[in-house]
Amino acid sequence: MHIRNSAKSAVTVLGLGPMGRSLAGAFLDAGVRTTVWNRTPGKDHELVARGAVSASSAEEAVRASGTTVICVVDYDAVDSVLRHGAVTEGLRGRTVVNLSADTPVRARRTAGWAAAHGIRYLDGAIMTPTTTIGTPAAVFLHSGPAELYQEHKPVLDALGGTHTHLGEEIGRAAAYDIALLDTFWTAMAGYAHALAVARAEGVGARELAPFAQGIAAILPGIFEQVAEDVEKGSFPGEGNPLTSAVSSMAHVVQTSEAHGIEAGVMRAAEGTARRSVGLGHGADGFSRTVEILERGTASSTPPLRG
Ligand code: NDP
Secondary structure (H helix, E strand, C coil): CCCCHHHCCEEEEECCCHHHHHHHHHHHHCCCEEEEECCCCCCCHHHHHCCCEECCCHHHHHHCCCEEEECCCCHHHHHHHHCCHHHHHHHCCCEEEECCCCCHHHHHHHHHHHHHCCCEEEEEEECCCHHHCCCCCCEEEEECCHHHHHHHHHHHHCCCCEEEECCCCCCHHHHHHHHHHHHHHHHHHHHHHHHHHHHHCCCCHHHHHHHHHHHHHHHHHHHHHHHHHHHHCCCCCCCCCHHHHHHHHHHHHHHHHHCCCCCHHHHHHHHHHHHHHHHHHCCCCCCHHHHHHHHHHHHHCCCCCC
């Protein structure tokens, strides 16, 4: 049984944390009939005042719409909401769009569970903060059956922003999410560390910030170049060989630790660069470290499968 007609006109949102509330609010603003539910009651007052229907149970919520968007902290939370007899049964023939964040393995497992229970399933990731939801700045990534995605595109468009279908392999949205979060959190960890070291040297955070932005501004071109090198399998280092990068990273570690500030993130980066040099790649550029990292994971970790 496919409950198709209500896809454009009605949606259920499970999970009313900051992101779930923003999603529900955007649906309401777009005129979509929106039913909401959250594990802990009392988080839907404002949404109800704006026209949302408050469900008294997750089962009631999923039966109210053809499409259920779930956005909770992780897939353990998704499981604890959806994997109950009555809720699972209520979802049969309906569509779940899972916008919670977790790993590709968990996305594949959840898709397997959905298929086994006759539930149509799309996985997704939200790449921008709550304040962007319902605006052109929001960025959503999706994976799963193309036909199912196209069918639900109208309701997803109510969330604003750009929606990209990354392919049918259900783990792809989570894979992009993980890689992009890797980029984000290591950059943020680097910036937090830089501010601590700068302050230890008597440089104010606000004094450093504009120069740090200058560093961020050169990254887009470097990201493109590194990606090209990695795909070509050539790692030119004429302008900035790894031997020079290792020396520069060591200065950061020394200065940091001299102030009693732990330098774990930089030590890890320096370690990989130093290993690359030790393996005879000192004249190569930083992009060689991607290939060195891949050698390590290939030899020590089995491939991830759902
Ligand atoms: P949280 O990640 O803190 O998630 C809060 C929601 O998860 C609440 O609805 C909470 O319910 C629910 N929850 C937690 N544990 C359980 C459980 N065991 N069973 C049922 N429900 C549970 O806040 P957000 O709303 O901000 O994030 C939701 C998702 O969106 C996350 O995966 C996050 O990574 C992602 N995201 C968030 C962004 C943001 O800017 N906030 C940006 C991009 C993605 P309760 O109220 O009962 O505790």
